[in-house]
Amino acid sequence: MKRSIPFAKLSLLEVASSRALFGGTLLMLAVIVGTASLMWLEFRRTEAQDRKQLELLASVMESHASQVFDNTKLALDSLAKSLTTENHTPAQLEAQQSYRLQGLPFLRSIAIVSSEGLVLASTTASDRGGRVDLQRLPPSPATDERVVIGAWVHGRTLTQDMRNATVPAGLGYIPMVRLVRLPSNAVVTLVAQINPDALATYQRQLMEAGHPGTQVMLALDNGTLLTQVGNDTLNLGSSLGTHPLFQGLLPAHKGTYGPLQTFQARSLGAWRSSNSQPLVAFVEQPYEATTQQWLDAMRGPLLFMGVALALIGLLTHASWRNARAKEVAQRERDEAQQETARREQELSVLFRSVQELIFRTDAQGTIRFVNPRWHAITNQPAEMARGQRLRDVVHPECRDGVDALFDATQPPGVRMAQVRLTGPAGETRALDISVVPLRDRSGQLRGFAGSAVDVTALLAAQQSLQEQLALTSQVLECNPLPICMTDTEGRLLSVNQAWESFMGLSRKSVLGMRNIDFLPKQEAQAYCAHQEQLLREGGRVRYEERMRRLDGSFRDVQVTKVLVTTNGKQPIGILTAKMDITEFRAARDLAEEASRSKSEFVANISHELRTPLQSILGFSELGLARGRHQSKLASMFSDIHDAGQRMLVLVNDLLDIAKIESTVGAFQFERADVRDLIEEVAAEMALLLDRKRLGLGLRLGRMPLIAKVDPSRFQQVVRNVLSNAIKFSPEDSIIDITAGVSDDHSIHIQVRDQGPGIPPAELETVFQAFVQSSKTRDGSGGTGLGLAICRKIVEAHGGRIHATNGPDGGTIFHIMLLTAGYTDTMPAPLT
Structure with a gap:
């Protein structure tokens, strides 16, 4: 007999099934709602994670770019310091900067460019001596200490575009310039060529950590693009002013943006501005990549939701919990993997940079x-x-x-x-x-x-240093001057063989001693006084003293002391050199006595010659006046007068040469525009030019020609040369005077006539005293002292004078003077 289920129990089962159905329905709704919420949270997390990753990439890129440009600025500052504080030749500067570039692989070259665009020195051999199109470089900074970063420039070298070379489209450099004012007050520009490919290579490495389609860009804060990786539609050097970043976001130092429409696509991006340079690094990735990553990450939850809805029952709750557990485990594992990947990337970057x-x-x-x-x-x-x-x-x-x-x-x-x-x-x-x-x-x-x-x-430098020290020691030992080195306390550190011979002391007996230990008290006190002056003021000291040697003889000595310092300007000792000038003083006294005797002779002879000459000239003029109606008598007195005049000119020239050779004090140098001095002489000679019906062409330029000259002596040179040109030029001809600055920065003055010229073999001898050209030895050439006086005056100015024959006839006299910037210390007149 079958057992029937009680009605109450059946109701309970129905209630249970209803509850199960209701619970299953609620569970399905819960799964749907929970899964939807999970998908939304995962989407926000994915977007936040991408923003964080983009921020990290932008930060790393900005740090690398700032380091590159900061190191470039340090290299320019170091070169500027060498130019302003050290005296290096262009070859030494190029070698020094080439060695520096070995540690700066992102630099192509460093060059020194004049204000006219001439490359004075460069680590790139093809740029040396070339000219730079200054329009391709950024404007020079307002101050010497600032540097300016320019836009991307197409070309391989600074001067390549001016040589019509074929350069690939994507090849260029980023210029970085610094203004330097040299001790001579000249202004030059230091130009560093930063290789954008070095920055792009590093950016490509950063792209490996991003999603497909990620774009990495480096720009100036005004929107000029310097480098980019990932966007072939952008041209280097173009403006990104329409980008949302440069439409209001940039005042912030760093941040993220998006999703925004950039470069014809919706993107997420992050930027970071440099603290030390006007640079902005920003990274973008397609917003579609974030969505796709989210969808890829949500495939498991979506599959779980389908299984959960199909299995409704007691396993739903367990499956849901299991999925949540798996999600938590997956998240923790992903975070661990990301942390591991980040650390591996940091270590990889560190190992590459070491x-x-x-x-x-x-x-x-x-x-x-x-x-x-x-x-x-x-x-x-x-x-x-x-x-x-x-x-x-x-x-x-x-x-x-x-x-x-x-x-x-x-x-x-x-x-x-x-x-x-x-x-x-x-x-x-x-x-x-x-x-x-x-x-x-x-x-x-x-x-x-x-x-x-x-x-x-380092080993090569050490070996070179040892060789240099050995060479220095040999040079000191072979030097005929007595030389010694003392420390800051006055103790002798080293002496050379000439010092031992001169002082009569062996180095073994004096090393470690002070001058006061073996010199007479008065000489030792002089040494100490000058040593204290050097330690206090630096530089060098030169003085003369009379010293007594061990054999009892007295010698006149010129002592030169130089303070030796470290690179940090800390004194380490004093180098002393002695020169025995006893014989020199005796010779100088004899020369001064001879000069005084010559001056007295010249003064006496001038008085003895001028007195009768004045009488001869006076009586000849009186005879000319009284005999003007008698042609023969007038001719005789005219010959006497002309001979007296020539004799007077000869005496005056001899006295002029004696004055020039006698002393430096015959010249009074001052800054002057030589154009004004030439024009004054031309005005003086106007009457003489009119008498011979000669024209004078002055082409002196519009720019001032400033030199340190003795105005009266310089005008004497111009007057003598112009007088010769007038004397030997045919009537109705033109005398040209031109002036300007030559390639070697000296003032070049030319006086061109249309006379008979000078034989090539005599172009140099005509500047010797009492020597005339063979074409003017008929008496019209004067005494032969004028050009000799001109050469002595010009050489006393530190310049030179010479003559050449013009291609169309005539003679060209060239007068070369140093500009005022090069003549602050004038050379002594030749004796």
């Missing part, structure tokens, strides 16, 4: 890991290093030292050795290697970690 070789080996010394520096040292890819033994890479004579580094029996601690190996170009390189053994907790040796520093240049 200039030292970093490696790891096993317990037997076999290489397991090297950083990219391996390629720079050996020219082998880093992958090829794995599996090699370090002893097989170095020279055979260094292998024992390498074996000692990886000896397991050695005590713990850092082990060091210096080895040599063959570099990429076949050269020998020296490396300082340090290794540390790696052990596990049980003390078992697992391998070695080490680093290597390339010390080839």
